[in-house]
Amino acid sequence: MKNAVCLKEKGMRSQNSGKIIEMPGGSGRFRSEKKRRNLINWFFLAPCLFALTLCAGWPLLKTIYFSFTDAALDSLNNFQFIGIDNFVNLARDQDWWIAVKNTLVITVVAVPLETIFGMIIALILHKNFKGRGWMRAIVLIPWTIPTIVSARMWAWMLNDVYGIMNELLIRVGIIDSPIPWIADNTLSIVSIILVDVWKTTPYMALLLLAGLQSLPQDCFEAAEVDSIPFRKIFMKIILPLMKPTIIVAMIFRILDTFKIFDLVYILSSGNSATATMSVFARKHLVDYADVGFGSAAATALLFFIAFLSIFYISFNRRKLNKLS
Amino acid sequence: MILNIIYDTLERFDLLKGQAHMKKFLKFAVIGICSLVFFDSNCVTLKVTCRAKGVELKLFQEAINQWIKLTGDQHKVEIVTLPHSSNECFALYKQWLSAESFDVDILQMDFPWIGAFGDILIDLNQFYKDGEIDKDDIFTTIKNNMHFNGNMVALPAYTDCEVMYYRKDLLKKYNRSVPNSWQELYETAKFIQKQERKSNNRFYGYIFQAKAFEMLTCNFVQLIDTFGGAVINREGRAVVDSQECVDALVLLINCLKNASTRSVLNYSEEEARGLFQSGNALFMSSWPYAWSLMNDPSTSVSGRIGVMPIPTGNMEKGKSSGVIGGWFFTVSKFSKHGAVAADLVKFLTSKEQHKFRAEFAYAPAYKSLYKDPEILKKNSFFSVLSDSLENAVARPSSTFGKDYPRASHEIFNLINTALTESLEEVSVEKIAKKYLGRLNRRLNKIIDRQKDSKKKKSSEGIFQKLKDILGTSSESN
Numbered sequence: 001m002k003n004a005v006c007l008k009e010k011g012m013r014s015q016n017s018g019k020i021i022e023m024p025g026g027s028g029r030f031r032s033e034k035k036r037r038n039l040i041n042w043f044f045l046a047p048c049l050f051a052l053t054l055c056a057g058w059p060l061l062k063t064i065y066f067s068f069t070d071a072a073l074d075s076l077n078n079f080q081f082i083g084i085d086n087f088v089n090l091a092r093d094q095d096w097w098i099a100v101k102n103t104l105v106i107t108v109v110a111v112p113l114e115t116i117f118g119m120i121i122a123l124i125l126h127k128n129f130k131g132r133g134w135m136r137a138i139v140l141i142p143w144t145i146p147t148i149v150s151a152r153m154w155a156w157m158l159n160d161v162y163g164i165m166n167e168l169l170i171r172v173g174i175i176d177s178p179i180p181w182i183a184d185n186t187l188s189i190v191s192i193i194l195v196d197v198w199k200t201t202p203y204m205a206l207l208l209l210a211g212l213q214s215l216p217q218d219c220f221e222a223a224e225v226d227s228i229p230f231r232k233i234f235m236k237i238i239l240p241l242m243k244p245t246i247i248v249a250m251i252f253r254i255l256d257t258f259k260i261f262d263l264v265y266i267l268s269s270g271n272s273a274t275a276t277m278s279v280f281a282r283k284h285l286v287d288y289a290d291v292g293f294g295s296a297a298a299t300a301l302l303f304f305i306a307f308l309s310i311f312y313i314s315f316n317r318r319k320l321n322k323l324s
Numbered sequence: 325m326i327l328n329i330i331y332d333t334l335e336r337f338d339l340l341k342g343q344a345h346m347k348k349f350l351k352f353a354v355i356g357i358c359s360l361v362f363f364d365s366n367c368v369t370l371k372v373t374c375r376a377k378g379v380e381l382k383l384f385q386e387a388i389n390q391w392i393k394l395t396g397d398q399h400k401v402e403i404v405t406l407p408h409s410s411n412e413c414f415a416l417y418k419q420w421l422s423a424e425s426f427d428v429d430i431l432q433m434d435f436p437w438i439g440a441f442g443d444i445l446i447d448l449n450q451f452y453k454d455g456e457i458d459k460d461d462i463f464t465t466i467k468n469n470m471h472f473n474g475n476m477v478a479l480p481a482y483t484d485c486e487v488m489y490y491r492k493d494l495l496k497k498y499n500r501s502v503p504n505s506w507q508e509l510y511e512t513a514k515f516i517q518k519q520e521r522k523s524n525n526r527f528y529g530y531i532f533q534a535k536a537f538e539m540l541t542c543n544f545v546q547l548i549d550t551f552g553g554a555v556i557n558r559e560g561r562a563v564v565d566s567q568e569c570v571d572a573l574v575l576l577i578n579c580l581k582n583a584s585t586r587s588v589l590n591y592s593e594e595e596a597r598g599l600f601q602s603g604n605a606l607f608m609s610s611w612p613y614a615w616s617l618m619n620d621p622s623t624s625v626s627g628r629i630g631v632m633p634i635p636t637g638n639m640e641k642g643k644s645s646g647v648i649g650g651w652f653f654t655v656s657k658f659s660k661h662g663a664v665a666a667d668l669v670k671f672l673t674s675k676e677q678h679k680f681r682a683e684f685a686y687a688p689a690y691k692s693l694y695k696d697p698e699i700l701k702k703n704s705f706f707s708v709l710s711d712s713l714e715n716a717v718a719r720p721s722s723t724f725g726k727d728y729p730r731a732s733h734e735i736f737n738l739i740n741t742a743l744t745e746s747l748e749e750v751s752v753e754k755i756a757k758k759y760l761g762r763l764n765r766r767l768n769k770i771i772d773r774q775k776d777s778k779k780k781k782s783s784e785g786i787f788q789k790l791k792d793i794l795g796t797s798s799e800s801n
Contacts, residue, residue: 073422074726160587161526161599177525183590185744269590271536271740286415288730 060302066295073289086296095272096297099280102264105189106276107257110196115250117197118204123234125205126212136209143202151266154195158182158267188268195263200256204249211245212238251312258305277301368661369400370668372430375413375651376405378613383681384481384672391671399664409592410434410538414729417441429659430669433478433652434538435469436721436728442472445654449476451666458675461690465648465718479673480689482681483650485712486546487705489600489608489618492630494520502630506550506575506637509607513583516606529583530607531599532576533591534743540736541719542647543609546634548572549717552641555735555767556720562767564735565760572637573739573756577746586747589740601625609634611649615705616685631705633712648716650689682706687713727770734770738763 067086071079090096125136142150157164158181166178181191215238223233261278268274275283281301285294374384381403388401406413414437420426421444433441459467462480470478488509495502498516503509513529520527533539545555553568563569580588588596593610597617600608603624608614619626633644653669655662671677678688682699687709693699694710724731742759749755 073418076422159595160585161595161604162602178587180585180587180589183587184747188590269535269740269744271737271744273741273744283733286418287411287733289418289726290730 063295063302064299066291067299069292071291071295073286073291076291079292082292086293087300089293090296090300095275096277096280096300098272099275099277102189102274103258103260103276106193106196106260107254110193110200110257111250111253113193113197114200114204114253115208115246117201118208118249119246121201121205122208122212123238125209139205140202142199143206145199147199147262148266150199151195151263154191154198155182155266158191182267183269185269185271185273188274192260192263192267192274195267196257196260200253204253207249207252208242208245211242211249215241247312247315251308254308255305258301258308277304367398367400368664369402370430370661370665371402371404371428372668373404373406373428373432375408375432377408378617379684380686381405383684383686387672387677387680388668391668394671395667401668404428406432411729414440426656426658429656429661429665431654431656432481433654435484435649435652436719436732438469438472438478438652438654439721439725440728441654442475442477442725444657445472445475445477446657446659446662446666447475447477448479448655448666448669451663451670458690461675461692463648463689463691463713463716465713465716466650466689468722469718470652478652478654479669480678481651481653481673482678482686483648483689483713484611484613484687485646485648485650485709485716486542486609486611486634487646487708487712488632488634489610489614490630490632491603491606491625491628493628494606495630502632503635505635505639506547509635510575510579510583513579513607517583520606524604526604528585528599528605530579530609531584531588531591531596531605532579532609533593533596534580534588534740535590535592536736536740537592538732538736539592540739541732542649544573544735544739545719546609546645546647546717547576547637549645549647550634550642551575551637552643556723560723560771562764562771564767565757565764568638568641569760570753570756573742573760574752575637577743577752577756580743581747581752589744612685612687612705612709615703631708633708633715643715644712645715645717646712648713648718650687724770724774727774731767731770734763734766738766 066079068081068083069079070082070085121139125132125139145153156162158166160166160178160180160183163178163181165181166175169175170178179187181187219237219241220233223237259278260276261282264274264276264279272280277297278301281294281297283294284290284297288294372384372388374381385403388403392399392401407416413434417431417433417437420428421441431441431445438445457479462470463483466480466483470476470480472478490502494516495512498519500512500516503512509530515529517527517529532543534543548554548564548569551568551572553564553566553572555562555564557563580586591599593614596608596610597614599605600610600614601618601623615629615631617623618629634646636642636644653672655665655669659665675688675690675693678690679693679696679699682688682693682696683702685703687706688694688699691710694706700706719728720731721728738759742755745759746752746755
């Protein structure tokens with residue numbers, strides 16, 4: 001993209017030299033110039049768009065297509081259209097609604113927690129202290145471990161018989177008999193949320209820290225001169241100014257949490273009481289080999305995410321309009 | 325013929341005029357090249373799938389090396405290791421099948437999959453001479469499972485049958501006898517757990533695998549069999565809501581509530597073995613593979629473990645049984661080297677190989693090997709296993725065929741949920757009835773749907789034929 005911009009500028013410069021510079025809002029000549037630039041833009045975008053249609057668009061359309069059929073995994077060339085039957089069955093499926101509920105619970109609890117902890121860490125890292133560079137690197141570690149690895153790691157740590165978590169809690173004296181963190185349905189969800197928060201707080205912290213560092217310094221200096229308490233600075237300066245960053249970061253996390261799969265797969269006993277939407281979709285797609293119904297579940301999940309994205313984009317647009 | 329063509333071309337260009345020795349040389353050269361090519365086509369690379377649980381992979385690797393030597397180092401074998409969980413292996417096979425590039429020759433398959441994959445496996449009977457395989461020596465349940473639509477599509481790699489492990493020293497300490505029935509087992513487990521808790525607050529009476537996966541289906545099928553119940557009756561309908569099944573589930577829930585830990589709800593085989601091996605449990609039901617691992621001198625329970633068949637639940641109707649498992653070798657229809665692959669399968673599943681693996685506690689599928697003194701000396705518990713295998717119960721995979729995974733998912737899912745919910749509920753019987761009723765409805769639904777789709781398929785077939793006769797394009801969609 002950067003290259004494209006550079007090239008565009010170069011092109012413009014060579015055009016401008018020896019010609020009268022046209023002012024905006026003017027003649028038809030300018031419009032054709034704009035058209036030309038548009039074309040160049042499309043030209044540079046084409047490879048990217050092509051790759052996207054190939055590796056994202058095509059599977060997506062195929063999934064939506066399959067969701068209206070009764071295809072099975074071992075006979076993908078031999079199926080019939082059955083209309084919206086799959087979606088009707090999905091809406092009737094008790095397990096699907098449990099999965100939706102679980103996904104929503106995890107999202108609603110985990111994302112705000114991540115934001116709060118991320119904000120705290122970001123505020124600390126924003127301060128100037130010795131070894132700040134090191135701290136920033138260290139804080140990122142949970143985010144850099146592949147989710148499946150950290151899930152396995154936590155599954156061992158949370159094991160009630162030989163897990164370290166119970167051992168610690170018992171030694172400290174908080175509990176007196178081991179807690180089955182990942183065997184009980186409710187506790188499984190709690191564990192999933194805990195591990196998700198542990199894993200993605202650094203990501204939040206990083207995004208928020210970037211936002212903090214781009215805030216105008218004069219407000220803070222003025223506040224310092226007036227010796228305003230930090231609580232007030234946070235509420236009146238940081239939060240309002242950080243709002244767009246926080247919203248973007250939260251939306252990212254919400255979209256991600258909606259797709260949560262690996263943590264649930266490892267950290268729960270695998271019954272439908274702890275399944276999330278993507279676990280449900282996988283179970284039908286792969287385990288039951290029911291590509292039609294599984295695709296319908298995947299498509300429904302897609303609509304949830306698409307709805308959120310559209311909401312986010314329109315929200316952002318309104319915000320931009322207000323600014324201009 | 326090739327030679328003639330070459331001569332013709334060369335003669336046309338006047339290259340071979342009067343050069344008899346050249347002609348001779350050429351003849352040799354061509355024959356040499358041809359035989360090389362021929363030899364090359366004889367050397368094939370087989371792809372074999374194999375699990376890597378315990379020492380399995382090492383044993384099969386060794387056997388395959390033996391076979392390669394026997395066949396004169398002609399062939400190469402590439403082993404594709406399978407995922408740990410059998411549910412995942414199944415999904416993987418399905419995915420391979422749906423992608424049409426299917427280049428694995430020999431597939432290792434779990435007991436209930438033969439019905440699901442039967443139509444992509446080759447009939448191995450054609451590679452056996454009369455009497456070359458002693459079918460009468462193979463346990464009946466296994467023999468039945470080797471066949472699909474009358475074809476012998478699979479041969480046993482080793483078999484498995486759940487047994488009950490117990491701590492000899494603890495039974496002796498509290499002066500209790502080895503239980504004969506589930507009720508006795510429950511009482512003993514409850515009592516000793518209570519006593520042992522005084523010194524060890526992490527001691528459990530009876531542990532089993534109740535994570536929502538295949539093993540829970542095994543445990544359930546076996547448990548209801550010992551109570552005289554069944555998943556499917558003779559008419560092909562699900563009958564898991566019978567009183568026998570309710571009794572069975574009630575007993576399991578009681579065990580869970582009073583003589584076990586709720587973390588078994590997330591246990592697969594290895595977690596349970598870990599707990600038993602660390603000396604924190606009295607009874608454990610599991611596969612035979614655990615025997616040699618737990619009796620390793622480095623473990624704290626080595627030499628203090630006993631084995632018995634899974635006890636009876638109902639003295640009149642039930643029997644002491646065990647669920648049968650085990651893995652088979654099959655040859656895929658898509659294999660380009662079917663005959664060579666079949667030869668390897670023949671070697672791997674021969675009686676001698678079963679005997680070799682029996683030394684490492686992989687249970688053979690041949691009855692006569694259980695009387696072999698050499699094997700019994702190494703694995704004294706094989707005498708118990710042989711009884712269990714005679715009475716073994718199979719999972720309902722032949723009824724469900726392709727839909728078996730769905731049925732199994734329903735079973736383990738609902739039983740796991742019932743067990744989980746029972747921990748908060750006082751009325752055990754109510755929970756058992758509620759979930760078994762639900763399970764029964766769902767299983768019958770699968771059976772009904774299967775019948776419908778079969779009807780639909782057969783009518784579709786007629787349409788197809790009509791279309792073909794009329795000469796219209798048979799392709800739809």
